[in-house]
Amino acid sequence: MKIVFATDLSDANEAAIESRTCLECLDNIGVREVHLLTVVPDNVSSGLPGMDAASDAREALAPQRNVFERAGFEVETHVARGTPHRRINGLAERLDADMIVVGSRGQSPLRNRLIGGTVRNVARTAVRPLLVERIEETASGHAVRKEHLFQDVLYATDFSENAARAYDYFPSLTGATERAYLLHVGDGDAESTATAEERLDELATDLRDRTGFDVETNVRSGNPVDEITAEEERVGATTTLIGARGTSRLRRLLLGSTAESIVARGTNNVLLVPPEAAAPR
Structure with a gap:
């Protein structure tokens, strides 16, 4: 398996990369080839004090x-120059990568933030599975929020075709996943709840x-985002698996x-x- 690991060279992303358990999780799902990418925004010039942007970035990638x-x-x-999400997705497509990994917090010396808009834009345009790894600030610096990436996976489904594509990704997690939790959020109607439970x-x-995982199911009612996050907390999920919706002829994903x-x-x-190129090889 081949991944593109996008980094902004911040302490936060270093924390993600240096987490031994996270590296073991990637190894356990069959990752063998890592393409480590940082993007220098167009508005960062070599004229900034102490910075020849491209060469400094390449040197900073070494550790x-x-x-x-x-x-x-x-x-x-x-090292690429341009708009971060375009360069990240462009490299993943060119390499035919199986997954993109981005950290969800942190700012680099190059002032390229892989949080907020960049992550959302990567998600909106990706045609490769995207792992958003949460990083949090601690008293001693930064740390990954949940180290065992794929140990306990919460799968949220609305039974759509796009959700089915996400479900079909489960076998690629064999070797790292121990437990899976299947969730549907409905409207509370008794008949639809019974149907969802059966499905x-x-x-x-x-x-x-197919996998030998321990599997539990649950049907909740209410606002999907609120109920999914509540279920994450209830079951102690380390990663939430979810499908995205819709893609145009220009391959621009609309979440x-x-x-x-x-x-x-x-x-x-x-x-x-995402809908296209979702199934792992």
Whole structure:
């Protein structure tokens, strides 16, 4: 498996890369090749004090590259100039990567933030599965919020085709996932709740047979974003798996409001599977 790991060279992203358990999770799902990418925005010039943007960025990537190499990954580094989300997605498509990984917090010396708008824009335009890894500030610096990325996966489904694509990503997590929690958020109608419970039970049986995971199901009612985040907390999920909606002929992904809110406002790691090129090889 081949991934593009986008970094803004901040302490926050270094914390994600240096987390041994996170590296083990990537190894356990079959990641062998890592393409470490940082993007120098167009408004950063070599005239800034102490900074020749491209060469400084390449030099700054060396410690992060060393961490991956010591963990046994094959690593290539890339420095691009331009709009971050376009360069991230462009490299992933050019390399035919299986996944993009971005950190959700942090600011680099190059003032390129892989949070907020950049992450949302990566998600909106990606045609590769996107892992948003949550990083938090601590008293001693930064740390990943939940280290065991794929150990406990919450899968939120509305039973759409796009949700089914995300469900089909589960087998690629074998080796790292121990438990899966299947969730549907409905309107509280008794009949639709019963139908949803039946459909989730069918998915749970299939998933146990295919992967051997421990699987639980639940149907909640209310606002989808609120209920998904509440379920994340209840079950202790380390990553939320969710499908995105719709893509145009220009391959510009238009996130559904629920997926976008989970990516933008949530505190859990998120694995977002887009409609195209979603199935892992």
